[in-house]
Amino acid sequence: DSGVTQTPKHLITATGQRVTLRCSPRSGDLSVYWYQQSLDQGLQFLIQYYNGEERAKGNILERFSAQQFPDLHSELNLSSLELGDSALYFCASSVNPGQDYEQYFGPGTRLTVT
Amino acid sequence: GQQLNQSPQSMFIQEGEDVSMNCTSSSIFNTWLWYKQDPGEGPVLLIALYKAGELTSNGRLTAQFGITRKDSFLNISASIPSDVGIYFCAGPEGDNFNKFYFGSGTKLNVKP
Numbered sequence: 001d002s003g004v005t006q007t008p009k010h011l012i013t014a015t016g017q018r019v020t021l022r023c024s025p026r027s028g029d030l031s032v033y034w035y036q037q038s039l040d041q042g043l044q045f046l047i048q049y050y051n052g053e054e055r056a057k058g059n060i061l062e063r064f065s066a067q068q069f070p071d072l073h074s075e076l077n078l079s080s081l082e083l084g085d086s087a088l089y090f091c092a093s094s095v096n097p098g099q100d101y102e103q104y105f106g107p108g109t110r111l112t113v114t
Numbered sequence: 115g116q117q118l119n120q121s122p123q124s125m126f127i128q129e130g131e132d133v134s135m136n137c138t139s140s141s142i143f144n145t146w147l148w149y150k151q152d153p154g155e156g157p158v159l160l161i162a163l164y165k166a167g168e169l170t171s172n173g174r175l176t177a178q179f180g181i182t183r184k185d186s187f188l189n190i191s192a193s194i195p196s197d198v199g200i201y202f203c204a205g206p207e208g209d210n211f212n213k214f215y216f217g218s219g220t221k222l223n224v225k226p
Binding site for chain 2: 002004033035042043045048056058088090092101102103104105106107108110
């Protein structure tokens with residue numbers, strides 16, 4: 001158990017809908033990363049937050065957004081969902097990306113868009 | 115963006131054999147991390163490397179940070195069935211500590 005929690009574990013929704021994925025980092029970790037992993041693909045970095053502020057953006061679509069709250073949990077919002085958004089979405093956390101690059105991953109949320 | 119190339123893409127080995135895989139980048143990395151992912155699960159950190167030339171072990175796993183800073187190697191000795199999974203290299207882009215990249219992965223299959 002990495003100490004990172006993600007909910008829900010599975011999510012099935014229809015095209016055009018909007019969903020919210022939730023992540024709680026390990027105790028003491030200030031930084032949260034979001035990744036997308038499509039079937040049999042590698043991990044694509046989406047976005048990173050550190051202590052509530054956006055730090056870096058990767059290949060994140062405009063239909064996707066995220067935020068990190070004062071209690072350090074983070075949410076990834078996916079809107080106007082398309083079939084191609086079906087994937088595993090992982091959250092990872094680290095203490096401080098400038099000092100400790102080791103990221104610990106949650107179990108993921110499997111999103112299926114039908 | 116940065117690309118991390120891993121080879122081989124997949125491997126089929128017999129239980130007890132040693133395994134080697136590597137990861138190369140087009141630019142300098144200051145940190146190399148190796149992760150293992152089981153199907154449907156999140157990646158698990160195996161080894162972290164912070165210094166060029168560094169050799170670090172974790173049980174039967176040994177990883178090295180290449181001298182050029184553009185590559186890293188992971189070796190698994192005396193493989194066992196539970197070593198099956200996908201192994202990813204990863205690291206932050208140069209001095210941009212806030213952008214993290216993952217390799218394409220090496221899929222390991224171990225025959226009992």
